Amino acid sequence: MKSLLATLALTTALTLPGLAMARPVTLTTTLNNYGGDGAYLALYVTDPSGAYVGSLWMAGGKSKYYEHLTDWYAATGGDPAQINGITGASVGAGRTLEITLDLADALFDAGYTLHIDAAVEDMRDSPNEIAVPLTSAGAGSPVQGRRYIASFVYK
Amino acid sequence: MIRTLHRWPGLVALVLVTVLALSGVALSVFPAADRLSAPQAVAGQNVADLAARVAATHPGLEEIRRSPSGRITAWWFDGGTPGSALIDPATGADVGSADPNPVERWLTNLHRSLFLDDAGRLVMAAAAAAMLVLALSGAALVARRTGGWRRWFARLRGPLAGRLHTEIARVAVAGLALSAATALWMTASTFDLLPDASLRPADPAAVSGQTGFPLDRMAALRDVPVSALRKLSFPYAGDARDVFTLYTDTGTGLIDQGTGEMLSWADPTPWQRVSETIYMLHTGQGAAALGLILGLVALAVPVMGATGALVWLAGRRGRPRLRDNAPAGRAQTVILVGSEGGSTWGFAATLARALRQAGQSVHLAAMSAFDPVRHPRAERFLILAATWGEGDAPASAKGFLDRLARMTEAPKAPLAVLGFGDRSFPAFCGFAAEVEAAARAKGWETLVPMDSVDRQSPQDFARWGRALGQALGLALELDHQPVRPAADSLTLVSRRDHGAEVQAPTAILRFALPKAGLRARLTGRGFARFQAGDLLGILPEGSTLPRFYSLASGSRDGFVEIVVRKHPGGLCSGQLLALEPGDRVQAFLRRNPDFHAGRGRAPLILIGAGTGIGPLAGFIRANARRRPVHLFFGMRHADSDFLYRDDLAGWKADGRLTELTTAVSRGARPHYVQDALRAEAAQVAEAVRRGARVMVCGGREMAQGVSRALEDILAPVGLTPAMLKAGGRYAEDVY
Numbered sequence: 001m002k003s004l005l006a007t008l009a010l011t012t013a014l015t016l017p018g019l020a021m022a023r024p025v026t027l028t029t030t031l032n033n034y035g036g037d038g039a040y041l042a043l044y045v046t047d048p049s050g051a052y053v054g055s056l057w058m059a060g061g062k063s064k065y066y067e068h069l070t071d072w073y074a075a076t077g078g079d080p081a082q083i084n085g086i087t088g089a090s091v092g093a094g095r096t097l098e099i100t101l102d103l104a105d106a107l108f109d110a111g112y113t114l115h116i117d118a119a120v121e122d123m124r125d126s127p128n129e130i131a132v133p134l135t136s137a138g139a140g141s142p143v144q145g146r147r148y149i150a151s152f153v154y155k
Numbered sequence: 156m157i158r159t160l161h162r163w164p165g166l167v168a169l170v171l172v173t174v175l176a177l178s179g180v181a182l183s184v185f186p187a188a189d190r191l192s193a194p195q196a197v198a199g200q201n202v203a204d205l206a207a208r209v210a211a212t213h214p215g216l217e218e219i220r221r222s223p224s225g226r227i228t229a230w231w232f233d234g235g236t237p238g239s240a241l242i243d244p245a246t247g248a249d250v251g252s253a254d255p256n257p258v259e260r261w262l263t264n265l266h267r268s269l270f271l272d273d274a275g276r277l278v279m280a281a282a283a284a285a286m287l288v289l290a291l292s293g294a295a296l297v298a299r300r301t302g303g304w305r306r307w308f309a310r311l312r313g314p315l316a317g318r319l320h321t322e323i324a325r326v327a328v329a330g331l332a333l334s335a336a337t338a339l340w341m342t343a344s345t346f347d348l349l350p351d352a353s354l355r356p357a358d359p360a361a362v363s364g365q366t367g368f369p370l371d372r373m374a375a376l377r378d379v380p381v382s383a384l385r386k387l388s389f390p391y392a393g394d395a396r397d398v399f400t401l402y403t404d405t406g407t408g409l410i411d412q413g414t415g416e417m418l419s420w421a422d423p424t425p426w427q428r429v430s431e432t433i434y435m436l437h438t439g440q441g442a443a444a445l446g447l448i449l450g451l452v453a454l455a456v457p458v459m460g461a462t463g464a465l466v467w468l469a470g471r472r473g474r475p476r477l478r479d480n481a482p483a484g485r486a487q488t489v490i491l492v493g494s495e496g497g498s499t500w501g502f503a504a505t506l507a508r509a510l511r512q513a514g515q516s517v518h519l520a521a522m523s524a525f526d527p528v529r530h531p532r533a534e535r536f537l538i539l540a541a542t543w544g545e546g547d548a549p550a551s552a553k554g555f556l557d558r559l560a561r562m563t564e565a566p567k568a569p570l571a572v573l574g575f576g577d578r579s580f581p582a583f584c585g586f587a588a589e590v591e592a593a594a595r596a597k598g599w600e601t602l603v604p605m606d607s608v609d610r611q612s613p614q615d616f617a618r619w620g621r622a623l624g625q626a627l628g629l630a631l632e633l634d635h636q637p638v639r640p641a642a643d644s645l646t647l648v649s650r651r652d653h654g655a656e657v658q659a660p661t662a663i664l665r666f667a668l669p670k671a672g673l674r675a676r677l678t679g680r681g682f683a684r685f686q687a688g689d690l691l692g693i694l695p696e697g698s699t700l701p702r703f704y705s706l707a708s709g710s711r712d713g714f715v716e717i718v719v720r721k722h723p724g725g726l727c728s729g730q731l732l733a734l735e736p737g738d739r740v741q742a743f744l745r746r747n748p749d750f751h752a753g754r755g756r757a758p759l760i761l762i763g764a765g766t767g768i769g770p771l772a773g774f775i776r777a778n779a780r781r782r783p784v785h786l787f788f789g790m791r792h793a794d795s796d797f798l799y800r801d802d803l804a805g806w807k808a809d810g811r812l813t814e815l816t817t818a819v820s821r822g823a824r825p826h827y828v829q830d831a832l833r834a835e836a837a838q839v840a841e842a843v844r845r846g847a848r849v850m851v852c853g854g855r856e857m858a859q860g861v862s863r864a865l866e867d868i869l870a871p872v873g874l875t876p877a878m879l880k881a882g883g884r885y886a887e888d889v890y
Contacts, residue, residue: 061273067355070388147232147237
């Protein structure tokens with residue numbers, strides 16, 4: 001399995017008012033061999049009430065397909081400003097997307113949830129493919145997605 | 156201009172367009188296959204009924220989709236694992252896998268992006284653009300070749316590659332233009348260059364907050380027939396605020412899961428409708444038959460690519476390489492060439508070289524490309540023109556006189572005309588003289604008076620060069636060595652002698668077919684492919700000037716046959732008639748497509764005298780399809796020069812020849828072939844009225860006599876030989 005490495009270090013991907021402390025986090029998403037073209041993935045965070053807070057990464061360059069990332073699209077209205085500068089290529093079946101960014105400390109152990117929506121051409125849309133609470137304890141333990149993601153881990 | 160526009164995109168994009176076309180052909184099959192393999196639709200079924208059936212057998216159902224071909228697929232998420240299947244709408248049960256076909260996916264990616272994502276999409280879009288340019292410029296060329304848009308399907312003549320190219324093009328061009336144009340639209344849509352994004356229905360102000368309303372009673376779903384369904388997304392299990400999302404041919408709606416009522420609706424935008432229609436036209440998804448037709452049409456692309464490249468190669472071979480040719484806009488001297496077989500180009504090249512050595516910048520071009528606007532610095536125009544047939548324009552000078560006639564005034568730079576020809580023909584330098592006359596009538600200034608070169612005489616050419624040099628104040632020595640055409644060595648196999656008794660020694664000479672290399676066979680060059688009516692150029696010993704004989708056989712016959720009469724003092728005919736089996740001559744092939752029998756089923760009226768029977772006998776021998784053929788053959792004496800007598804009897808017996816009429820000119824009552832025609836006037840006129848094609852081969856006097864006789868014969872049915880000629884139904888090979 002070849003690893004598609006998209007490493008970057010954003011100083012602050014999510015800036016919350018009054019939260020200055022941040023730590024580097026690596027998000028590793030490995031897709032299964034679902035037998036289709038490259039998948040579009042939207043990685044974003046919601047607060048304890050389930051409200052959208054911000055986006056971490058968008059894999060997939062054509063905005064016309066973003067509506068298939070149903071939940072992300074519903075939360076943002078497809079606003080391109082939400083993913084400005086954090087957009088990359090779609091991820092092929094069986095490949096791995098690895099992103100490193102700085103996440104504010106305050107997001108951890110405070111009820112925030114990291115979501116991934118996925119979509120593949122001519123296959124089913126998979127909103128909320130992954131939904132993992134951001135906790136210090138949960139870091140490093142992989143979770144499986146619903147349809148396209150074989151494993152997702154943050155640490 | 157149109158030709159350039161057609162040639163370069165064609166050659167550059169040949170490979171890409173071929174990949175595009177062949178993958179398109181393969182893809183065109185899938186919509187039809189899907190259509191055939193999809194489970195039968197249930198007549199009158201609505202979406203509520205379908206959804207209820209599928210939901211009953213699929214706990215955790217999330218989505219139902221219907222493809223344009225009618226395939227229904229379902230996706231669900233049950234007990235932590237996702238599932239999907241092809242569904243039988245009648246029962247709601249699984250009937251197969253819903254995963255995309257890997258072959259179709261592979262082909263699609265090749266077709267649209269060469270597996271290179273966006274960069275590949277742009278390359279393929281450029282190929283589609285090239286195809287569109289090719290289709291449009293090609294259509295203009297077809298119209299020009301056939302003589303107008305209304306004559307789109309007119310009969311074609313000429314070498315096979317070009318004919319095949321045009322034949323296929325005029326059927327396929329509309330489909331190819333459609334495929335290419337829709338491809339460009341789809342690319343523009345993919346790259347977000349078109350405002351064709353779909354609208355989402357407005358978020359509902361309020362939802363009922365209830366769940367579990369029975370699917371089969373939902374009004375908003377009962378109103379929609381399955382045939383209009385595209386997709387139905389189910390609300391998340393356990394989320395009472397979520398809604399059903401319904402996508403149909405007529406728009407998108409949100410449905411309350413607690414009441415089954417439509418909460419909001421969005422119609423597709425006009426742009427979206429156009430894009431959907433174009434997607435259907437291009438892919439055949441939802442129009443499987445059209446898809447198959449477009450696929451079939453795309454099959455023409457590789458054939459047209461190959462024949463187009465052959466046409467281009469043949470055109471390049473026809474003229475010499477022009478080294479150091481000055482750009483049209485900068486040349487002081489512009490040499491325009493009117494050449495049929497290519498020898499005049501050789502003279503022009505010699506002239507250009509001599510002028511360059513004298514310090515001139517020279518541009519050499521075909522007369523048919525004449526356009527004085529392109530030569531703002533021209534100080535003089537030199538026209539070197541051969542003549543075709545009886546004073547007609549040769550191939551590279553077609554259209555010159557029309558262009559000259561259309562000009563309001565003659566170019567400022569003076570003109571010199573040099574004609575090339577054979578003084579033994581009545582129309583010696585006829586075309587050059589016509590050009591000269593037209594130029595003078597326009598008031599075009601003379602540089603040196605018109606002169607002529609007889610039978611490629613280097614002396615004549617040098618003399619004219621000196622006169623030209625004097626006018627220019629240059630010492631111009633034109634030393635032209637005609638290039639000996641590349642020839643093969645042919646070995647005589649047999650000869651049949653006739654005519655000694657009537658003082659006209661004539662022989663049917665049969666040579667072995669020389670072995671053609673693979674390259675020659677692929678390109679159809681040389682002796683690899685020829686037919687009766689083509690010309691055999693013989694290079695007699697002691698001369699670089701070839702003499703041409705009409706071929707009495709085709710390559711399929713397996714031998715090369717000509718009929719030769721000995722001319723008193725004739726160098727070439729003398730050498731040929733002295734040949735014995737085993738002896739060799741140097742010879743090459745020249746195509747003569749205007750004098751081919753063609754493939755039609757229309758009857759042939761063949762008229763020939765003396766050695767003129769050669770190609771006619773070849774046509775009859777090749778007439779395997781038993782097309783009606785009436786041969787009129789004139790000879791001197793039946794006992795002496797009745798060429799092909801036994802063969803003709805055999806061909807008549809097996810149906811290759813329908814009727815034979817002979818005329819004998821020596822004896823008590825001299826009878827010529829034109830007399831024989833008049834004797835059967837009614838029959839001939841009737842045959843011509845029904846579409847028969849007339850082909851005449853022989854001496855000039857005979858041909859003129861035949862033409863006069865036919866004029867009389869055809870007058871009662873309102874036709875003339877000239878009208879037949881214009882329609883390609885009257886061909887002459889005269890010497």
